[in-house]
Amino acid sequence: MPLQQLVEYFNDRLELEHHNGFRPFFLKNGQAHGLFGPIQISSELSPIRKTLSTTQVLGHTAQLTVSASQSQTIQNSELDELLTETEKNTGTTESIINFDRLARAVHMLNYLPQAHLDELLFLEVDPRHILGVKEDHGAYFEEVIVKCGLETRNVAIVMPVNTEYARVFQPLLKGLNNYQRRGYRIALKFAYHTLEKSALELISRAAPDFVSLSAQNLERVRDNKLLEKLQQLNSLVNSINAQSIMLDIDDKQTAVLARKTHFDLVQGAYFEQSEASPGVRPVSYSSQTVNAGL
Numbered sequence: 001m002p003l004q005q006l007v008e009y010f011n012d013r014l015e016l017e018h019h020n021g022f023r024p025f026f027l028k029n030g031q032a033h034g035l036f037g038p039i040q041i042s043s044e045l046s047p048i049r050k051t052l053s054t055t056q057v058l059g060h061t062a063q064l065t066v067s068a069s070q071s072q073t074i075q076n077s078e079l080d081e082l083l084t085e086t087e088k089n090t091g092t093t094e095s096i097i098n099f100d101r102l103a104r105a106v107h108m109l110n111y112l113p114q115a116h117l118d119e120l121l122f123l124e125v126d127p128r129h130i131l132g133v134k135e136d137h138g139a140y141f142e143e144v145i146v147k148c149g150l151e152t153r154n155v156a157i158v159m160p161v162n163t164e165y166a167r168v169f170q171p172l173l174k175g176l177n178n179y180q181r182r183g184y185r186i187a188l189k190f191a192y193h194t195l196e197k198s199a200l201e202l203i204s205r206a207a208p209d210f211v212s213l214s215a216q217n218l219e220r221v222r223d224n225k226l227l228e229k230l231q232q233l234n235s236l237v238n239s240i241n242a243q244s245i246m247l248d249i250d251d252k253q254t255a256v257l258a259r260k261t262h263f264d265l266v267q268g269a270y271f272e273q274s275e276a277s278p279g280v281r282p283v284s285y286s287s288q289t290v291n292a293g294l
Contacts, residue, residue, distance in 0.1 A: 003109060006148065007032060010105055024102060025109070032109035034102045040067050041103055043110040048122065048245060048267045051259055059120030059156070061247070061267055062107035100129040105144050112148055122187060122210075124158045127165050130175035137178035152183035156210060160189045166198050169205075176206055185209040189247070192221055195229060203236055211237045212245035215254045215268065230261035237264075 001009075004027060011023035024035040033042045044063045050056040104123050111121045130137060142152055157179045165172060176186050187210035190199060195213075203211055213233070223229070237244040246258040249268030258266050 001147075001149070003027060003030075003032070003112065006109060006112075009147065010109075010144070025105070030113075032106050034106040036099055036102055038068060041065065041106055043107045045107075045111060045114070046267055046272070048120075048265050049271055051246075051263055051266050054266065054271055057119065058265055059122060060111065060114075061122045061158075062111065062124075064103055094132070096126055096128045097132050100126050101140060104141055108144055108148050108150075112150075115150060115154070117150075117154070120154060120156050120185060122156045122158050124160060124189070127159060127162070127168075127172060130159065130172055131168060133175065135178070137175045138182045138184055142182055153185065156185035156187045158187040158189050158210075158212070161194060161199055161202065163194055163196065163198065169198075169202055173202075173206055176208075187212055187245075189214065191216070192218055192226075192229075195233060200233075200236060203242075204240065207240050208242055210243050210245055210265075212247050213263075214247045215250070215258075216248045218254060218257075227257075227261060230257070230263075234262045234264075 007025045007027055011025050014022050014024065026033055026035075031042055033040055035041075042065045044065050045060045046063065047057045048059050048061060050058065104125075107121065107123055115121070138152065138157070141155075145152055145155060157176070159172065159176065180186055186206065186208040188203060188206060188208045189212045191214050211233070213230075234244050243264040244262075245265040245267060246254070246263040247267045249255050249258060249266055249270045251270055254268075255266065255270055
């Protein structure tokens with residue numbers, strides 16, 4: 001189905017559901033956008049590559065691009081404040097759920113023109129969404145995926161893990177299990193400072209398909225056990241037959257760190273800059289090169 005027809009289909013569906021003329025999706029310059037109150041969202045897709053052969057792409061991450069209607073940039077913190085304020089006004093988590101569903105539909109529409117049946121689309125889901133949906137997690141989005149001609153196995157649900165959710169890990173696990181039963185892949189996403197004992201226990205209990213770690217601010221970490229901790233993380237991931245991903249790699253030093261500590265997959269601007277530079281291509285590394293840390 002042509003992209004414009006899909007946009008109109010989803011607009012018709014939401015208009016029918018909300019009974020208020022709600023038609024948030026539109027195309028501009030061939031890209032899908034969505035409207036949520038005063039903000040406009042779209043997608044930035046970034047390849048996830050095999051660490052030892054970065055010309056091979058496993059799939060893509062989808063990150064939100066957010067702007068005001070006057071094209072003023074809205075920071076992530078401001079977006080979170082907007083969602084929290086809306087949640088307070090409604091007295092429920094309905095705004096979080098609606099925003100998550102809107103964002104994932106926009107990402108799916110933008111992914112379709114370059115979709116390959118053997119690749120994955122990694123989509124973040126707010127833990128508050130998982131907690132707010134009491135049962136049948138992924139059922140609503142499954143209809144979107146099928147309408148777009150794909151299957152749930154093409155989608156990896158990414159849950160960012162924060163220690164503030166430690167007390168509700170059990171309900172989160174139940175939600176993730178619901179996604180798994182519908183055929184979705186599951187990914188847990190961590191920042192380095194959250195790699196505590198409870199996080200490692202969650203990895204063991206959830207048995208995700210992927211475990212990702214953001215490299216943002218990793219160069220500022222002052223921890224003489226950094227290499228050891230990253231290697232331990234990858235040993236745990238390997239023990240549950242999952243794959244590890246280092247995200248947000250912006251420089252060669254971090255790319256070398258990902259190889260040295262045995263991450264399976266990598267993503268970040270560093271690899272896209274290398275690919276775009278004339279005469280420069282992403283490099284495939286032999287095991288000898290990796291072991292040498294070069």
